[in-house]
Amino acid sequence: MYVTLPADADAKNTNKHGFEKGCGVDLSRSARSYVYHEGDEVTHLYQVQSGIVRLSRVLRDGRRQIIAFGFPGDIVGFPSRDLHHTDCEALTETRLRPIKRAFLDNQNLNPDLNAALLHAAMDEISAMQDHFMMLGCKSALEKVASFLTILMDRQPASGDQGTMVDLPMSRTDIGDFLGLSMETVSRSITQLRKAGLIRMSSAHSIEVLATDRLRDAADGTMSAKAA
Amino acid sequence: MYVTLPADADAKNTNKHGFEKGCGVDLSRSARSYVYHEGDEVTHLYQVQSGIVRLSRVLRDGRRQIIAFGFPGDIVGFPSRDLHHTDCEALTETRLRPIKRAFLDNQNLNPDLNAALLHAAMDEISAMQDHFMMLGCKSALEKVASFLTILMDRQPASGDQGTMVDLPMSRTDIGDFLGLSMETVSRSITQLRKAGLIRMSSAHSIEVLATDRLRDAADGTMSAKAA
DNA sequence: CGCTCTATTGAACCGCATCAACGAACGTGG
């Protein structure tokens, strides 16, 4: 749910758009704990304040699709027929701001908050459309490169050349997000590394060495060049 | 954009939810004509009254993803940063009800309409999540079977056994919706036909002979049985 | 009635999944 609305990653200055009026106290979730499950009644939406959550759905036979990763600022938990239609699990230690569901259904309670939720929903639609392009059109390498650029663009971004990107999720998570096996994700990352586009200090911390070439790779305009 | 809110397929009784107050006169589009393009400024949303539209995006190199098909009742054209982020083209002769963009941004103009738009956006999110499961998790046969069940569930539905399903879009369109080549779509349809789940009077008119078995095929619970 | 566009079917290739082995990192308990 890629919404960069009124929140921040660091718990200060979060009161734009009247968010304080619809929200209870923030709640904390430890890594690997669930915020809600598919099929649960929707009582609240949640705005991620810090940490990362993972929205996923599974088919009966266990196949899993990750619908989105929720980063700070994102609002998760939009209902469909009053129910949650994904699981939501904290990937890391996470702080969430609950938003009573009534603020979604009733404009009068807090018009600004209601408008912000509509805006958030539309931004999510937009992000999902980008995700469709990845899932439906792109090759494995393009998918992984696209994924890294998304994370790069969403994270604070230190410098311009030599941007550090954090990968808090597992290779399997990335695969389930992109419609790939974790082996293929691993191989694609290796390929980007050997091509000199990225460097890795650990499996979960990647330095992007050539931002523009990574974007080219994400679009299929891979300038053939090996290490 | 799978929203079955306040409209109908036949131009009567469309005034629930205050839709009349935000709308100009319906506009008609002939088959193969565009409603809007990616990158256009969003001045209106549109509720499909009759006919079918196709929402799509293309990558620079021409690869195309169909984001959604818009059926009667669906609302299309939600903006992202004030712009349309898909193309919208009429597949058939189509009648559309324009909704001024201001009704999205300003609750006061027409609270009911604004609420309906929010609801429509959330329903679309839900439909897109189903679409993700197809694109990311399912085999070709499962994708095509899922697609047919979606169309079946969205169309008036005549009887229970022996439901006629209309396929106004081309095989290529179906392929671009499901992330398959048109050849694979064609082969999967043939396979369903030879298995006795469907019958075809023409390439664009399918009769579903075994609703439940088709749903099983869509879920991967294919009861192995040939013609 | 013939032309063109779309759908179907066949054959060969290829990208990715799958299976399997290995290695590294991490957490746990001694």
Next chain:
DNA sequence: CCACGTTCGTTGATGCGGTTCAATAGAGCG
């Protein structure tokens, strides 16, 4: 603090599902 076990990531070998290329058949339209 180290030894161990367990989980996760990487790499290799093989097979398959779906793409691609190509030819044919059928439908729609002038």
